[in-house]
Amino acid sequence: MATKSVNTGNSFFSGVYEVTRLVPKGRVTSYGAIARYLGSGRSALMVGWALNKSFSQTPFVPAHRVLNRNGLLTGKKHFGTPTAMQQLLENEGVIIENNKVVNFKEVFWDPSIELTDCNNTT
């Protein structure tokens, strides 16, 4: 029986929240990067879906640091105000122009790279 397994430990969502919170200030990441880090690969859609719930999560999840692979602020529409996401990013030193990160490659933070290998928790 056990039709349903134990779910991937904690929901994939929790992983999204944790990784997103691990994104350093002034840095951004992409949905696909997080999805890949969680092992979902192409389930980037779920990452965005999880972030949608992040507004009710505590502590605050810097969802504004998560963009699509184009560096576009695709999710800004969910922040309440059309500029909230951009304001937050600029506030952290990220340069935004035309709803897009200018130096996206410079501020891009990939968990599957940054956290892979020497991730040591204390």
Add this chain to the structure above:
DNA sequence: ATTCTGACAGCAA
């Protein structure tokens, strides 16, 4: 129960 959508990404034409 089934069907569609959803803050995306990758591949084919």
Add this chain to the structure above:
DNA sequence: TTTGCTGCCAGAA
């Protein structure tokens, strides 16, 4: 090069 479809997982109607 760009445009479009498919794939992915989970939740809501």
